[in-house]
Amino acid sequence: MQVFKNNLSIGRFFVSIFLIAAGLTFLIAGLIFVVDPYAIWRHQAIQRINEIKLETTSASQVGTAVLRSAVHPPDVLILGSSRVRRGFNETFASQLYRSSVQVAGINALQLSNIKDLFSTFRQRAQIKKLYLEVNYFTSNACTLKNEALANKSDLADPLHYFSPQDAIVHSLRTLKINLFPLRSFDNYFDVQGRYHDDPSEGMSRTGGMETYESRYNRLFQSMTNRCQRQASNAADTKDLSDIIRLAQARQTEIILLILPVSARWQTRIQQGGLSPKVTQWKKNIILVASQFHVPVLDYEEHSDVNALAENSNHAMPMFWDETHFSNRLGDYILRDMQYASHVATIHNNRQGSLTPQP
Amino acid sequence: MSFTSYWFTLAFLPLSVYVFHRLISKSQLHLLLPLLISLLFYYLNDAHNLFLFCASVGVNWLMARAIANSNQKKIYLALAIAGNLCFLAFYKYAKVFMVSGTAIPALPLGISYFTFTQIAFLVDTARGQARSTNPLEYALFVAWFPHLPAGPLLSHKDMLPQFMAAPEKLSALRPAPRDYAVGITLFAIGLFKKACISPIFQNAQGDVFLRAGQGDPIGLVETWIACLGFLFETYYDFCGYSEMAMGISRMFGIHLPVNFHAPFKSSSPVEFWTRWHITLGAFMRDYLYRPLTRKRQVWRHYAALFIVMMAVAIWHGATIPLLIFGVYQGLLVTGNHALRRLNIISRQGGNLQHWAGRVFTLAAIAFSVSLWATPNWDEAWHVILGLLGAGQGSVWPYNLTGIIAIPGAIAFNWLAPSLIDLMSRELPAWSVQLKKATTSKWIWKPNLAWAAAVAVALCLALINLSGLKEFKYAGF
Numbered sequence: 001m002q003v004f005k006n007n008l009s010i011g012r013f014f015v016s017i018f019l020i021a022a023g024l025t026f027l028i029a030g031l032i033f034v035v036d037p038y039a040i041w042r043h044q045a046i047q048r049i050n051e052i053k054l055e056t057t058s059a060s061q062v063g064t065a066v067l068r069s070a071v072h073p074p075d076v077l078i079l080g081s082s083r084v085r086r087g088f089n090e091t092f093a094s095q096l097y098r099s100s101v102q103v104a105g106i107n108a109l110q111l112s113n114i115k116d117l118f119s120t121f122r123q124r125a126q127i128k129k130l131y132l133e134v135n136y137f138t139s140n141a142c143t144l145k146n147e148a149l150a151n152k153s154d155l156a157d158p159l160h161y162f163s164p165q166d167a168i169v170h171s172l173r174t175l176k177i178n179l180f181p182l183r184s185f186d187n188y189f190d191v192q193g194r195y196h197d198d199p200s201e202g203m204s205r206t207g208g209m210e211t212y213e214s215r216y217n218r219l220f221q222s223m224t225n226r227c228q229r230q231a232s233n234a235a236d237t238k239d240l241s242d243i244i245r246l247a248q249a250r251q252t253e254i255i256l257l258i259l260p261v262s263a264r265w266q267t268r269i270q271q272g273g274l275s276p277k278v279t280q281w282k283k284n285i286i287l288v289a290s291q292f293h294v295p296v297l298d299y300e301e302h303s304d305v306n307a308l309a310e311n312s313n314h315a316m317p318m319f320w321d322e323t324h325f326s327n328r329l330g331d332y333i334l335r336d337m338q339y340a341s342h343v344a345t346i347h348n349n350r351q352g353s354l355t356p357q358p
Numbered sequence: 359m360s361f362t363s364y365w366f367t368l369a370f371l372p373l374s375v376y377v378f379h380r381l382i383s384k385s386q387l388h389l390l391l392p393l394l395i396s397l398l399f400y401y402l403n404d405a406h407n408l409f410l411f412c413a414s415v416g417v418n419w420l421m422a423r424a425i426a427n428s429n430q431k432k433i434y435l436a437l438a439i440a441g442n443l444c445f446l447a448f449y450k451y452a453k454v455f456m457v458s459g460t461a462i463p464a465l466p467l468g469i470s471y472f473t474f475t476q477i478a479f480l481v482d483t484a485r486g487q488a489r490s491t492n493p494l495e496y497a498l499f500v501a502w503f504p505h506l507p508a509g510p511l512l513s514h515k516d517m518l519p520q521f522m523a524a525p526e527k528l529s530a531l532r533p534a535p536r537d538y539a540v541g542i543t544l545f546a547i548g549l550f551k552k553a554c555i556s557p558i559f560q561n562a563q564g565d566v567f568l569r570a571g572q573g574d575p576i577g578l579v580e581t582w583i584a585c586l587g588f589l590f591e592t593y594y595d596f597c598g599y600s601e602m603a604m605g606i607s608r609m610f611g612i613h614l615p616v617n618f619h620a621p622f623k624s625s626s627p628v629e630f631w632t633r634w635h636i637t638l639g640a641f642m643r644d645y646l647y648r649p650l651t652r653k654r655q656v657w658r659h660y661a662a663l664f665i666v667m668m669a670v671a672i673w674h675g676a677t678i679p680l681l682i683f684g685v686y687q688g689l690l691v692t693g694n695h696a697l698r699r700l701n702i703i704s705r706q707g708g709n710l711q712h713w714a715g716r717v718f719t720l721a722a723i724a725f726s727v728s729l730w731a732t733p734n735w736d737e738a739w740h741v742i743l744g745l746l747g748a749g750q751g752s753v754w755p756y757n758l759t760g761i762i763a764i765p766g767a768i769a770f771n772w773l774a775p776s777l778i779d780l781m782s783r784e785l786p787a788w789s790v791q792l793k794k795a796t797t798s799k800w801i802w803k804p805n806l807a808w809a810a811a812v813a814v815a816l817c818l819a820l821i822n823l824s825g826l827k828e829f830k831y832a833g834f
Binding site (some may be wrong): 009010011012014016019020021024025162164165 | 535536538539542799803804805806807808809810812813814816817820821822823824825
């Protein structure tokens, strides 16, 4: 201990600071490199290190998506909110499409942010097909926003892509979840890339502080409070037109997705008096898409896929919660998306049954 | 470019220290170089208001000259103070008076701090207590960048003598190697407090204030934890900033005053306000309290204390809870003085009085958070009900972070020596008025233990920098 207390010359004091800081930095960088918590640079997972992946936190979702597209340029990009991330299995999609598919789900990804984000993707990858989730709650009619995307300069500045704190915490949590047995309320992506969540209606994660019902009442209230504007917002038309033009200018086939929500959430929308606005908004989106001959795949009211998924012999629930569908439904949607984009018809004209591919 | 940005920490600060170190030996750059660095900092942070800032400095220097050379000092002084206060009030309280829909002008960087600093200089010039300065000295004194974002308030009596070179030296500002070591220690620990400790107490508050705002039930213990959490969050945020400012300044060979000196060790509200935001307290004492108490009458003394606490409250913002906060703090401080005057409590006191005083002071200040941290009276009242156990929530909280963090913070702040105590031998006597000399074995020395502490603090702070909130007092 005496060595710690002995006076050093000022020069040695600074050298000691530098060496200790450099040692710590290498240690931390090594941990992040080995664990690769966002699955950016490792093709093969390491057993008991990073086989099981955790959901990327909100602060790092944009950075993860952009860097993954740079390291492994995708042919097909499925871009949307957390519903895309939790509902679609990237490994399964890649097998289905027989090409590189990237599922980029960013919490509360607003239509107004997508243009910048897609431009950033396009600088790094030649995307052949873009599936874009559109949603009333992330449209310009609502002011719901992703804080990480609030400042658009974030996309241009690599320094803002990642939070080092988040990377370390995520690495340690990934290590922990791989080394120790999973708990019932852990949410994670398994070895096959399937998302798993707590099916016990979120009780354990909220610590019993409030019931599932009151939590969703509050969530719905806070979301609807931000949706006071006109549904047929001119800003939506402009944003969507810009995105479509940008994609078409670079020969990227674009398909719009309207993803399913649970019956309970639909009831909330009706009870909250939002149904006319949502319907009007959807009509507006379809109208804009049809002007550019862009297909819109609407799974919100698409009972065929729901029925197929419901009748499947699958252990997963259909929905993890009121807004997030599971891979059980997601797999059927992916199959349908592949089929529908082959026939490439516009939603309103799409006819016939949907046969899932084996 | 905040102090907590990577650009500042890894680029602006090291580069400016290096350039300063290399060029300071040139006599013509003696004061100009730090002034240019300060103006560059201002430009990078608030380019729109740089001209306004320079105009304020220039006009105040001219007013100080006019006051010093005129026979009608009082008229010029009144004009200058009124002008400065109107300028400050226009920006700080514009939103209160403006019609909704009107664009509110952005607050210039450090407006409160450079305005108060200049008012003090003008008053002392009129009193004949300020030395005459050349424009360069004055501009550097006001514009010195570490104090601009959130203080401390500078006094010309402390700062201007530092800019005067000894006859045999080319420059007064020649940091010694030890200054760099002390500077980096203060900076690293300050940054660590802001980046790593303050967020713990932000998390400890949970959503109590949010629920109080919505009128939802809040429990007794969780409300106390939230209020104490807010207090500790503010302390580590502001104290961290102040120590960073001291550290940065020290690397340029300039000493800044201590702004926080272990406030939670206070055993009375009066002592608390001599340890918390010390430079604001000193400013209020010298330029508001003392002028009001020239005639030694007890009622004047109490009235002046009330006015000082109200002024502090209004400086924080023009809301009803903050006005009540001023009255509450005024009652605490005058009550404390009255009890001393009536010999119900003594200044020295025994151990029991000392510890009872610490508990009471912490509880009383934490209680006032209900008024300080809330934007409107409804929310404040709901938090007060929560603190009194009438918030209709369950007594015990579910969030364990606060239950562990708050008692830990109280014990640490009561029992462990503060950074200022540990570094007091390295600070000039005027910058810190210690109650008694520290004899801790961990007192600062350039040894391996402190090098490790600095390195670990820097690494952990840098890891936590991204996404960090701006300093709480940066918008004042």
